[in-house]
Amino acid sequence: MTSTPRVQILNVRKQFAATAGRTSSERDNVAVNDVSLDIAAGEFFSLLGPSGCGKTTLLRILAGFETPDAGKIMIDGVDMTNVPPNRRPTNLVFQHYALFPHLSVEKNVAFGLGYQKIRGDEARQRVAAALEQVQLIGFENRKPHQLSGGQKQRVALARALVLRPKVLLLDEPLSALDQKLRREMQVELKHLQRSLGITFVFVTHDQEEALVMSDRIAVMNAGRLEQVGPSAEVFERPRTEFVARFMGAANFFNGGARRFIVRPEKLSLRPADASVNGQLVSRPVTVVERLYQGLSTTWTVREAGGGVLSVYEQNSAATQQGSLVSEGQPALLCWDRCHEVEMEAKGE
Numbered sequence: 001m002t003s004t005p006r007v008q009i010l011n012v013r014k015q016f017a018a019t020a021g022r023t024s025s026e027r028d029n030v031a032v033n034d035v036s037l038d039i040a041a042g043e044f045f046s047l048l049g050p051s052g053c054g055k056t057t058l059l060r061i062l063a064g065f066e067t068p069d070a071g072k073i074m075i076d077g078v079d080m081t082n083v084p085p086n087r088r089p090t091n092l093v094f095q096h097y098a099l100f101p102h103l104s105v106e107k108n109v110a111f112g113l114g115y116q117k118i119r120g121d122e123a124r125q126r127v128a129a130a131l132e133q134v135q136l137i138g139f140e141n142r143k144p145h146q147l148s149g150g151q152k153q154r155v156a157l158a159r160a161l162v163l164r165p166k167v168l169l170l171d172e173p174l175s176a177l178d179q180k181l182r183r184e185m186q187v188e189l190k191h192l193q194r195s196l197g198i199t200f201v202f203v204t205h206d207q208e209e210a211l212v213m214s215d216r217i218a219v220m221n222a223g224r225l226e227q228v229g230p231s232a233e234v235f236e237r238p239r240t241e242f243v244a245r246f247m248g249a250a251n252f253f254n255g256g257a258r259r260f261i262v263r264p265e266k267l268s269l270r271p272a273d274a275s276v277n278g279q280l281v282s283r284p285v286t287v288v289e290r291l292y293q294g295l296s297t298t299w300t301v302r303e304a305g306g307g308v309l310s311v312y313e314q315n316s317a318a319t320q321q322g323s324l325v326s327e328g329q330p331a332l333l334c335w336d337r338c339h340e341v342e343m344e345a346k347g348e
């Protein structure tokens, strides 16, 4: 017997009224278009896609801040579609923290407990526990303007965790942080999710961030789900051209009736006269450019037919010896057939 998913999104659709003066077609205003999805208890699930693809709208529908035009939201098998946000076992962490500037850290975190009639000792204990979870013990009396960006984000997180949601919804929570802090917070957030066992639904447009953090990823495009699967599967085996490009695998080959991709890190370059073992596919190319990036080198090559491809070479002890191919010269582009990923025929 399979257990009920924590979150079920069933044929959800949301269309916004056309903005005055906009000459968009009706289809442009469909922010979420017939989306169905199950998310398991304890899963770290990401909604990934470019700006405007509908991920925030879907998250807000889960939180209860938007009502779908059609479809249902179920949590633990209970229909939540028309339940207001404060009666759902969910909490939303916003991109820009939305802290109360005049309240201390402690009061910001305690804020939602009042609405749940949790006061006194229990409230104090829950606030202390939430501050400990996000490593902010000692910051109780500070005001938001006395905190760094990362600390503000922790307060926002503690404010959601203190309410003990079954599902934590996070809308690009790390996007205001600089790159280094963002990387640190990604790891921290993932550890926190693992230790608490709460289901996280995380919205991001950053594919690396989604890969680092998630158990599964749903890639969205123009209101629809393009692909849903474990992180490695979405990365290694994209099913559509959109997902392949979004995950940075823009090497497209045409072979007879077949159309497939091979990821840049699965390709290698050999000298034009090298003998290639029969297991590998090889094609003659011309090396266009070598881009040295320290940890790696990206080569741009051109096929005889004119197609431009990228080859990613990890910097290793072997590559220190110097490259066997050079710019402007012919070379052989090689790959193992098992790394060819077939693309589904394009939809409408």
Ligand SMILES: Nc1ncnc2c1ncn2[C@@H]1O[C@H](COP(=O)(O)OP(=O)(O)OP(=O)(O)O)[C@@H](O)[C@H]1O
Pocket (backbone or CB within 6 Å): 016, 017, 028, 029, 030, 031, 049, 050, 051, 052, 053, 054, 055, 056, 057, 058, 205
């Ligand atoms: N309140 C609204 N009124 C009208 N249109 C809206 C509203 N909210 C969102 N939209 C439109 O719905 C579509 C999806 O928006 P949404 O914010 O869900 O996308 P997103 O993928 O989260 O984008 P971003 O990463 O830029 O936040 C967009 O075309 C957007 O302009």
